[in-house]
Amino acid sequence: MTIRQTFAIDDREFRGKRVLVTGGTKGAGEAIVHRLAAADARVATTARSPDTGSPAELFVQADVSTLDGAANVAAATIAGLGGIDIVIHSVGGSKSPGGGFAALSDGIWQDELNLNLLAAVRLDRFLVPEMIKQGSGAIVHVSSIQRRLPLYESTIAYATAKAALSTYSKALSKELGPKGIRVNAVAPGWIHTTASEAMVKRLAAHAGSDEETARQGIMDALGGIPIGRPAWPQEIAELVTFLVSDRAPAIHGAEYVIDGGTIPTI
Incomplete structure (x- = not known):
């Protein structure tokens, strides 16, 4: 499922920037990897599935929903890139069955929390100290409009985890802003x-x-969806790229919704 769109790209905008994108082999994560690589960033990415020709400089096959997986990715990124400037937490998703709350076991709840919340929390814990040492950095957490519009039939656990991720992202921004590190969130609708x-x-x-x-x-x-269609991954990538760029130096502690107008209120 692809779309051909033309966006202006400065092919030197991210030259020398060391970037980690999680979940970088599919969907929005894949589009973000391609977008940043096209702007000359040094991109590391990770996924559970094997690499299938990503333009990333470094690929680490790992499950970041586990503590060991997150630790391995962080260590490999620092070693492979020599540091870190930008982290984009794109990994996420839901495999919950239909059937509402009663269909969700403790195991399903834990899996959804590990993937959609704790993967970001753990990676930040491993990587942010490197940003603090250098006094600069940018982080984007990819949340979801489901934190405000949960679909009870199949994604209660996912929506709950994303709501927690948005809260965590805001709290982290309060702590890291004075240290020179910008933290923002992006909340897509249906992609x-x-x-x-x-x-x-x-x-x-x-x-x-x-x-x-x-x-x-x-x-x-x-x-x-008022615009009549879901968003395309490349459109999510454009927003994320702007937020981690030097074009957005005063944007911090914010969450940007990109949902085609789905959320009906301000």
């Missing part, structure tokens, strides 16, 4: 990705319906 299509398939299977009915059910639960 055209393989993961979102997998959720559609799960909901269709649970309800015994077809995928189009399940897809419409999501649209109805969200209250519709």
Whole structure:
């Protein structure tokens, strides 16, 4: 699922910048890796799945939802890039079954929290001290509008974890701003990705319906998307790239919604 869009890129904007993007082989994470690499950043990325030709300088196959995985990625990034300037926490997602709250076991809850909240918390704990030493850095946590519009049928745990991530990101910004490190969050709505299509398939299977009915059910639960479509990964990448760039030096402690107008209130 791809889209051809033309965005102006300064191919030297991030020259020399050392960047880690988690979840960089699919969806928005993959688009962010490509966008930053095109601007001459030294990009490290990580995912559970093998690398399939990423433009990243460094790829670490690991599960950052585990403590050991996060520690290994942090160590490999510092060793491979010689330090860190930018961290983008793009990894996330949900594999929860349909069926509402009663379908979620303790194991599912823990898995969702580990992937969508604790992966970022742990990596920040390992990497932020390097930023503090140099007195500069930029961090983006990719949250979700589901922290405000949870879909109870299948993503309660995911939405809860993302709500906690947004709160954590704000708290971290208060601590790190005086140390020269900018921290922001991005909250996408529905994005055209393989993961979102997998959720559609799960909901269709649970309800015994077809995928189009399940897809419409999501649209109805969200209250519709005023621009008439989900966002594309490249559009998320443009916003994230701006926030970690030198073009946004005073943007700090903020959360930017990119949802095509889905959230109906201010």
